[in-house]
Amino acid sequence: MAPDISNGLNGHPATDDSNAELWRHPDPTSTQMHAFKERVNVKYGLKLDHYEELHKWSVENISDFWGEVWDFTGIKGNRVDEPVLPPNAPMYPRPDFFPTTTLNFAENLLYPSSSPDPSSPAIIEANETSSHPISWADLRERVRRCTLALQSLSLAPGDRVAGFLGNTANAVVAALAAASIGVVWTGVSPDTGVHAVLERLVQIEPKVLFVDNGVGYNGRTHASGVKARGIVEGLRGKGLMAVVVFETVVGLECGVEELAEVMDEGAKAWEYKDFVDSVPNPSAPQTFTPLPSSHPLYILYSSGTTGAPKCIVHSALGTLIQHKKEHIIHGDLLPSSRLLYYTTTTWMMWHWLVSALSVGSTIVVYDGSPFRPAGEMSMPYLIDSLKITHFGTSAKYLSILEQKHTQPLLPQPDGSNAASLATLKAIYSTGSPLAPSTYKYIYANFPPTVQLASITGGTDIISLFGAPNPLLPVYVGEIQGPALGLSLLAVSPTGDPVAPSEPGDLVATVPFPAQPTTFFGAKGDAKYFDAYFAVFPKVWHHADFISFVPHTDAGRAGTNNAASGLLMLGRSDGTLKPAGVRFGSAEIYNILLAHFPEVSDAVCVGRRRAGDADETVLLFCMMAPGETWSEELGARIKREIGTRLSARHVPGVVCEGGGVPVTGNGKKVEVAVKRVVSGVEGGVGESVVNREVLEWYREWAGKN
Structure with missing residues (x-):
C-alpha cells in the first residue's frame, strides 16, 4: 500500500528564484552522454559541442539517432539492416521503429549486454523491517x-x-x-x-x-x-x-x-x-x-478521473529503447549503480525502475511506508544501508521532508545518528512539479554533489519528456530540459508556438518509439487519436501546461527549447482562465508552500457555471495539524499571490477546503473538484479513491 505522497503544493518558481544555479556536473566529459556525443561526432563527421547541438541533431535525424541509441546502449535483438523509421513518417498513425526487427524484452533485462556477475545482486527486496538481495x-x-x-x-x-x-x-x-x-x-x-x-x-x-x-x-x-x-x-x-x-x-x-x-x-x-x-x-x-518491435508489452491505465480508465498499450521495443536511453545516456547509470524508486506497481515509474535491469544495475524494490521505522529519516537510512546511488520519489515526499525541516546529514533531535548519503549521486522527483523552495531545501540539507533531477513524462508514454541531464546545470524550480529524441514545444490554443517564457500546452512534434501502439479494446484507435491528436492533429498533445525558460551560458549554448529549462504549470484541463488570462494552478501552490506553513495542501480550480459570464478562480486550503483557518489568513494569501505573481492571479475565492481528492497513485484530481463546483453532473470516475471529499465540495457549491 502506498501513501498519498504524489499530490501537494508544488509548482512555478517565484520571480526572485529564477536563474539560480544549484548544481553542475564536476566532469561532464566522464559521463555516458558525453561519450555518446563523441561517438556521433566521429561516425557522422560532426563537431557537436553543447547539449543543444546534440539535441538538435537527435530530432532532425530521427532514424540515425535511434539507431545509435540501440548500438550504444547494447540492445539485444535480431536487427535487420533497414531504415529505423520510414522517411517523413507522421506521428499518427503511429509509425513502427525498427519495423522488421525482432527481440525479446525479458531477455534484455535478464541477460543484459553488460554481463553482470551471476552471483551479484540483481534485485534488493526491502520493506519496513528488512532487506535481502536476489542474485x-x-x-x-x-x-x-x-x-x-x-x-x-x-x-x-x-x-x-x-x-x-x-x-x-x-x-x-x-x-x-x-x-x-x-x-x-x-x-x-x-x-x-x-x-x-x-x-x-x-x-x-x-x-x-x-x-x-x-x-x-x-x-x-x-x-x-x-x-x-x-x-x-x-x-x-x-x-x-x-x-x-x-x-x-x-x-x-x-x-x-x-x-x-x-x-x-x-x-x-x-x-x-x-x-x-x-x-x-x-x-x-x-x-x-522473438517478437516484433511493436509487440505489446505492458498495459497501463489513464487516471480514470472522468470516466473509465483508458487501457494504454505500450510496445516492447518502444519501452526498452526509451528506458535504456534514459537510464544510460541521461541518468548515467552503470552496472555498479543501485536504483531505488519509491513507487507502486500501478505507476509507470515501477516499469521504469524494472528496466534498469537492462543496464546491469541493481534495482531496489521497496514495499511499505517511506516513513517507517524511523520517520522522515527512514529513506536516508535505507539509502546508506543499501548503498543507493540513484533515489527516486515524488515531489510530495520531498516537500514533506522540507515542511518537517528534516536535516538528514545532522544528528537528529531524538539523538539518532545522521545519515552520510555518501553513495547518493542523484535524486529523481516526479508525480507533480517540484517547488523552487524544495530545490533550495535539498541543496541546503543533502550533499551538494547530488543531482536533483525533476523529471516529467507520464503513463501515456511510459517514459520521460524532460529527463536528467549530466551536461546541463540544475536551476531552481526547473526541469533541466527536453530529452534527446524528443522535440517539444509550448503552444497557444491555436497551435502556434508561444514566445520564450510564455506558458502553453506541451506538444511533441516528431515521432518517438514510446508512443503507445493503441488503446486496448473496441474503438481503441479512435480513442487513441482523441486522446493525443484531436486538438492538434499533426503533433502529440500531452495535456500538460508548461513554459520554457531560455538560458545562455557555458552549459546551454543558445535560445531554442533544448537550451531551456522546463516549468510544469499543471494539467491543461486544470488551466485557469479568468478574464481570458491562462495560468497554472501550480503557480498558486508554490506561493502557499513557500510562504504559508500553516497550509498543508490546497486545491485551486476554475469555476464557470451555466450562465456565468466568466470563470472564477477558487482556492481551497487545507490546514496543517494544530492550525486554524481565519479570514485574515485568506487576505494574506491573496496579498502574497498578488505581490509575487500579479493581480490577475489572485483567486476570487480563498477559503478552507474539505480535503484533496486523489487517485490511487496519490495524484491530485483538480478536474473532479472543478466539475463538481461548476455543477457538471457525472463524469467523475471511480479512480478518485477518497470520493467522500467530493461530497464536501458538492455541498459547498450548493451554498455558494
Whole structure:
C-alpha cells in the first residue's frame, strides 16, 4: 500500500528564484552522454559541442539517432539492416521503429549486454523491517520456473496476465516471465479498491491473475483475501483461467479455496509454489520468444478521473529503447549503480525502475511506508544501508521532508545518528512539479554533489519528456530540459508556438518509439487519436501546461527549447482562465508552500457555471495539524499571490477546503473538484479513491 505522497503544493518558481544555479556536473566529459556525443561526432563527421547541438541533431535525424541509441546502449535483438523509421513518417498513425526487427524484452533485462556477475545482486527486496538481495542467477531461475508454469497454460503471445501485487521481487518475476513468451503484463497496486481494479481488468480480460496473500504497510499487515475474491468474482465469464497466490506475508492464509469457489468452471486457484511445481518438464531451459518491435508489452491505465480508465498499450521495443536511453545516456547509470524508486506497481515509474535491469544495475524494490521505522529519516537510512546511488520519489515526499525541516546529514533531535548519503549521486522527483523552495531545501540539507533531477513524462508514454541531464546545470524550480529524441514545444490554443517564457500546452512534434501502439479494446484507435491528436492533429498533445525558460551560458549554448529549462504549470484541463488570462494552478501552490506553513495542501480550480459570464478562480486550503483557518489568513494569501505573481492571479475565492481528492497513485484530481463546483453532473470516475471529499465540495457549491 502506498501513501498519498504524489499530490501537494508544488509548482512555478517565484520571480526572485529564477536563474539560480544549484548544481553542475564536476566532469561532464566522464559521463555516458558525453561519450555518446563523441561517438556521433566521429561516425557522422560532426563537431557537436553543447547539449543543444546534440539535441538538435537527435530530432532532425530521427532514424540515425535511434539507431545509435540501440548500438550504444547494447540492445539485444535480431536487427535487420533497414531504415529505423520510414522517411517523413507522421506521428499518427503511429509509425513502427525498427519495423522488421525482432527481440525479446525479458531477455534484455535478464541477460543484459553488460554481463553482470551471476552471483551479484540483481534485485534488493526491502520493506519496513528488512532487506535481502536476489542474485542474477536466482532471478533468472525464478523467472524460468514461472515462465514454464505460464507456458503450461497454453498462453499465446498477446494474451494478458495481471498482477494485483505490491512492489516486490514476485511482481518483477511474474512480469518478466510473461514478457519472455510475449504475454502482455498489467499491474495494479493492492491498495486499489475492488471497483477500480475491475474498471481496468474487465476491459482487458486477463487469462491469469497473480495476487499477494497480504501486504505490510506502516507497521501493520493487511490481508488481501477479501479484495482478491471480489476481483475474481468480478472477472467471472471473462476468460480467467488461473489465479496464483504468492505467500508474501509468511504465515498468513492464502485463501486459495475461497478464490476457487467464485471462479468459472475449469479455472483453478493455486498457491504459487504449487503452480510452479505443477509443470511436466521442470528442468526445461528458459526460452525467449522473438517478437516484433511493436509487440505489446505492458498495459497501463489513464487516471480514470472522468470516466473509465483508458487501457494504454505500450510496445516492447518502444519501452526498452526509451528506458535504456534514459537510464544510460541521461541518468548515467552503470552496472555498479543501485536504483531505488519509491513507487507502486500501478505507476509507470515501477516499469521504469524494472528496466534498469537492462543496464546491469541493481534495482531496489521497496514495499511499505517511506516513513517507517524511523520517520522522515527512514529513506536516508535505507539509502546508506543499501548503498543507493540513484533515489527516486515524488515531489510530495520531498516537500514533506522540507515542511518537517528534516536535516538528514545532522544528528537528529531524538539523538539518532545522521545519515552520510555518501553513495547518493542523484535524486529523481516526479508525480507533480517540484517547488523552487524544495530545490533550495535539498541543496541546503543533502550533499551538494547530488543531482536533483525533476523529471516529467507520464503513463501515456511510459517514459520521460524532460529527463536528467549530466551536461546541463540544475536551476531552481526547473526541469533541466527536453530529452534527446524528443522535440517539444509550448503552444497557444491555436497551435502556434508561444514566445520564450510564455506558458502553453506541451506538444511533441516528431515521432518517438514510446508512443503507445493503441488503446486496448473496441474503438481503441479512435480513442487513441482523441486522446493525443484531436486538438492538434499533426503533433502529440500531452495535456500538460508548461513554459520554457531560455538560458545562455557555458552549459546551454543558445535560445531554442533544448537550451531551456522546463516549468510544469499543471494539467491543461486544470488551466485557469479568468478574464481570458491562462495560468497554472501550480503557480498558486508554490506561493502557499513557500510562504504559508500553516497550509498543508490546497486545491485551486476554475469555476464557470451555466450562465456565468466568466470563470472564477477558487482556492481551497487545507490546514496543517494544530492550525486554524481565519479570514485574515485568506487576505494574506491573496496579498502574497498578488505581490509575487500579479493581480490577475489572485483567486476570487480563498477559503478552507474539505480535503484533496486523489487517485490511487496519490495524484491530485483538480478536474473532479472543478466539475463538481461548476455543477457538471457525472463524469467523475471511480479512480478518485477518497470520493467522500467530493461530497464536501458538492455541498459547498450548493451554498455558494
